Amino acid sequence: MQAFDFVSARSVDEVVAALAAGGERARPLSGGTDLLTQLKEGRRAYETVVDLKRIPELMEIRIGTDGLWLGASVPCHLINKNADIQKMYPALHDSTGLIGGTQIQGRASLGGNLCNASPAADGIPNLIVHSVTAHIAGPNGSRTLAVEDFCVAPGRNALQSGEVLVALQFPAPGKNFGAAYLRFIPRNEMDIAVVGAGASVVLSDDGQTIQSARISLGAVAPTPLFVKAAGEALAGQPVSEETLEKAAQIAQEAAKPISDMRGTIAQRKHLSGVLTKRALRIAIDRARGTSTVDSLGRLNGNG
Amino acid sequence: MAVTEKAMHATNGHTSPPASKPADGYTIIGSRPVRPDGVDKVTGRAIYGADVRLQGLLYGKVLRSPHAHARILSIDTSKAEALPGVKAVVTGADLPTAADKVEDLGESAINLKYLSANILAHDKALYHGHAIAAVAAVDSHTAEEAIGFIEVKYEVLPPVMTVDDAMADNAPILLDGLRTDEMGEMGSKPTNLAKHFRHQQGDLAAGFAAAEVVVERTFRTETVHQGYIEPHTGTAQYNTDGQVTIWASTQGTFAVRNQTSEILRIPVSQIKVIPTEIGGGFGGKINVYLEPVAVLLSKKAGGKPVKLVMSRTEVLQATGPTSGSNIRIKIGADANGKITAAHAELYYEAGAFPGSPVGAAANVVLAPYAIDNLQVDGYDIVVNRPRSAAYRAPGGTNAAYATESVLNEIAEKLGIDQAHIRLINGAKQGDRRPDGVQHTEPIGLLETVQAIAESDHYNTPLTGKYQGRGIACGYWNNWGGKSSATAVLNADGTVSLNEASTDIGGSRASIAMQFAEAVGIGYEQVKPRVGDTDSVAYNDVTGGSRTTFSTGMAAHNMGVEMLSQMKERLADVWEVDAVEYADGEFSGGDNHISFQEAAALIYKTGEPLMVSSTVFPRSFGPGFSTQLADVEVDPETGKVTILRYTIAQDVGRAIHPSYVEGQMQGGVVQGIGWALNEEYIYNEKGQLLNGSLLDYRMPTALDLPMIETILVEVPYPGHPYGVRGVGEVNIVPPAGAIANAVANAIGSRMFELPMSPARVLEAMKE
């Protein structure tokens, strides 16, 4: 690991200035759980690292009638233990509880998870199904971007030189809303997702019809995948295993995985369908306030 | 006459720890005192290999081959040497020519020529991660930067990664000088097959002809690593007078001394090895990797001490692992389930140099059963993977996995219960091992099967559609080996016990307990310590499940001797004929004094009292274990969950039952990793892809149920307390038990380890 300059920024403007000055050789730091390991392993090298954790906007959790403003650098454990978030944005609760262990959750942020742009990131599919908007500040002012457009390639995001992610804005969930995130890993801890799936639904008042749905997959394409067609196919459909199966089929077809040491193409395509269905079941349970499935989204402990 | 005594209790996470009560007839043995190293370990004060700090210490770093198989054309170290802060650079050219001679390390043996080429490559890089050169510098960053400046020219050769690759016609040859030892006769052609040997008993053809069913299967198991928590380290100081001091985290200080002496051609008398605490070894910390390199660097750096510490990636790339294997097993049985014949062919990948554990595997493979007609063929094959090292019952897990899978298929075909077929065939005193060695003393296999058959676990039915249950048995030879120790009586009535078996699993406690029992004093009065190579006589490695057995025997002998000398001394002082010792009190004539008073009196009235013992037990009690696994398979993901697991093991005599249970549970946990997810994954160039604990998937606490233990005690008559080695046999059955459980759960059998989710999913499709 090489020595670098450390800038402890106190405002967004300071960050933008430091990043613009450093260009390609400068990089922002939230929890550092990705960045520092990459530096230590020599996978990346920077001359300037700009810490974001002392900037109030980036460390803020604000819940209002218009939804949730989540500062980009807020660590997972603060999100995970927030009771309002658990109720309103259950998939966010799922993923912040399974990124790393307790120590990692004390540092790791969702802004870092998103900006690191790993295809297998556990935080991103749920941001997509929660219809999150990214708030970005840069040398040319501020802009917003739908979170599904934020990752552009493995390890690359849509930020331009000098830009920083300030916050993630979640719309108010509305009634009869439910969401879930599930990942498949060979063990029960310590693994990178072989496949991840996020699902959200809005049901009719009687809980029998899916009014709208969003599905997102991780680890099956160069970037986390928003499977728009799967959600659309569910809109207006009755809640039934057949309906979910159809959405799972679409998700499975949309998945374009590679084979690597963590999983094969066939396995990942198969799991895309399985996890979509299971995440949908949990999301529906949550929207209805029922519990028909176990924590893995299985109906009878089996399939 | 065999005395079978079953001390059974299951431990689980919800009950309080079992009472610390000695076994019947003993005052100490069988109780559960606190270990002497406990406080330092839980407070972080214990000194491990990487914690060694010395005045003027330099930090080393090893350059490793990016290629699996390459000829080294040249190494230019000049730029690295020129870097400010760099104090020494060494390569294989700095090593003296090693003798072409085999060194027995207890759990494994190696030709010194190969050992030398393994620690710093000579003319060829033989696996991804093979050490090429090393640097010592003022700090680790400089050392790391410096190895980047070493220029190595390679001629890259095609990698040979598996048994099949290595045995193919026209396979690239790894070692130019290697010839096949074909059942004792040396071949004449270059080869990757180092050795083929055979054990035979009875009439194989007649045995198969008499069978009602015959099942023949081929299995594949992957390379796996021991997975000790502490990475390898080595610190050395080469003094200008030629004296060498090494600080090592090792299973055997004398093994480090001997290997360093042979590789560097320094007399053993000039090398002192000081042990640190050790964070796991499992057989993988017997070979040296870093210590001789640190000595070379220290010598070149003008005698400054040098410390080398591996990263986890280096540990996985270049140390351990144990062999991947191809195993073919054919077993025939009559209609009653009695085995009539068995043939096993074991093809083990030795890694880059000969010396896989196939020899041990050939004894394990059929050992739990009494079989009149058998043949075992073993093959030791070099491939471009790290040189295999001993790993807990080396070679046993793969071998038993194959046998136990086939045995269950036979039981299913004949409609015989899986515990019952093992009772029908189980080996007893008087039966022979595959290599002909006879079990002349009592053995406890059948008792362990019976214990499982009677367990609450076995008698609780499964409840789910995708649940399955499997049994497997296992055998391990164990070992005696040489041990030495001294004991000093202190004036305050305590005893300083100095031994040299590095303590990996609580052996300081179990050795002190045996000493205390023999003398008749409290455990707390004994202060055990693991000394360096200058402090006691030669001592074999902590390995082969021998330490509590052999070093414990030395402790017992010293206890008996110390008590007898104390009685003599008191008899002299009191001028009586005989002195008795009972309930902590010496008495003779009208005199009655406590042990403590006796110690003080002895010090006041004469010379200090010290005893010593050296032992080399040639016979020792083998270990058997039977294990029971319940699994549940997620039919949509292929993920296997271990629902419940019980191990019964013949432990001879549990000196400290908590540490025995710990050994049993630990072996099972490693075996579960082997069964479900652990494997070396290489790309087509032979580069290791999963060189981290993120992707080399050992089980975590969340992947395991509480492992229930049943201690079966069939005392071994050749040990004063009936001890048998308990450290290894527990890892032999798990893969077989889990394979049998998975087959039971999904209704089809798998023939490859690990049974990772993708493979289970495939098997379910078929």
Ligand SMILES: Cc1cc2nc3c(=O)[nH]c(=O)nc-3n(C[C@H](O)[C@H](O)[C@H](O)COP(=O)(O)OP(=O)(O)OC[C@H]3O[C@@H](n4cnc5c(N)ncnc54)[C@H](O)[C@@H]3O)c2cc1C
């Ligand atoms: C032991 C361990 C376990 C882990 N387990 C998981 C897991 O289960 N699932 C998972 O998805 N990940 C896991 N991770 C990866 C990592 O913890 C997460 O991706 C985490 O969310 C990253 O957040 P961070 O705040 O630490 O990011 P950092 O490391 O600070 O930053 C990550 C990247 O984003 C950039 N960045 C950070 N903040 C901003 C910003 N506001 N604007 C612009 N760029 C920014 C940084 O420059 C860097 O490139 C694990 C990591 C470790 C070390």
